[in-house]
Amino acid sequence: MKKFLKSFLALGLLAGATASAAELTVYSHRHYDSDAVLFKQFTEETGIKVNVVKGSADQxxxxxxxxxxxxxxxxxxxxxxxxxxxxxxxxxxxxxKSKALAKNVPASMRDPEGHWYGMTVRSR
Incomplete structure (x- = not known):
């Protein structure tokens, strides 16, 4: 999960039309403490600051x-x-379009046109 989220963030930087080389802006509905740890690690490893904007998904x-x-x-x-x-x-x-995401995210957990990729699943 950690490697995948870091790769996902790096992909966001590459795909983001408004991203500067030193910042990545994440809009997040997630509320997990582990995300903050991963964002910090990502910044330490890449030098890219992660700005997190929180809200409900609908917002x-x-x-x-x-x-x-x-x-x-x-x-x-x-x-x-x-x-x-x-x-x-x-x-x-x-x-x-990402070979890394296509390889690592099962087809059942991604949009066929590449608009979104699932990162985690919950057991119920």
């Missing part, structure tokens, strides 16, 4: 829609696939 999707092409967001993290489908339907995600 963040609405924010992305209202910001449009001027959004500073590079990565959107949610806690469920339903919100990822909603974000895609709202047109706030851009597709990403």
């Amino acid at each position: 963040l999707i609405q924010r992305l829609a209202s910001e449009g092409k001027n959004s500073p967001a590079d990565v959107l993290l949610t806690v469920d696939a339903g919100r990822l489908h909603q974000a895609k339907a709202a047109g706030v995600l851009q597709p990403v």
Whole structure:
């Protein structure tokens, strides 16, 4: 998980149209302490600062829609696939082509057009 999230953040930097070389902006609905640890490690290893904007997935999707092409967001993290489908339907995600993601994320956990990739699953 740690390597994948770091790779995902790096991919966000590469894919983000508004990202500067020294910063990555993550819009996150996730509330896990482990994320802060991973963001810190990512910054220490890459020198890239991670700015985290927190909110509910619905708030963040609405924010992305209202910001449009001027959004500073590079990565959107949610806690469920339903919100990822909603974000895609709202047109706030851009597709990403990545051999690393295609290799490491099963087809059942990603959008066929590359708009989103699942990082974790919950057992129920």
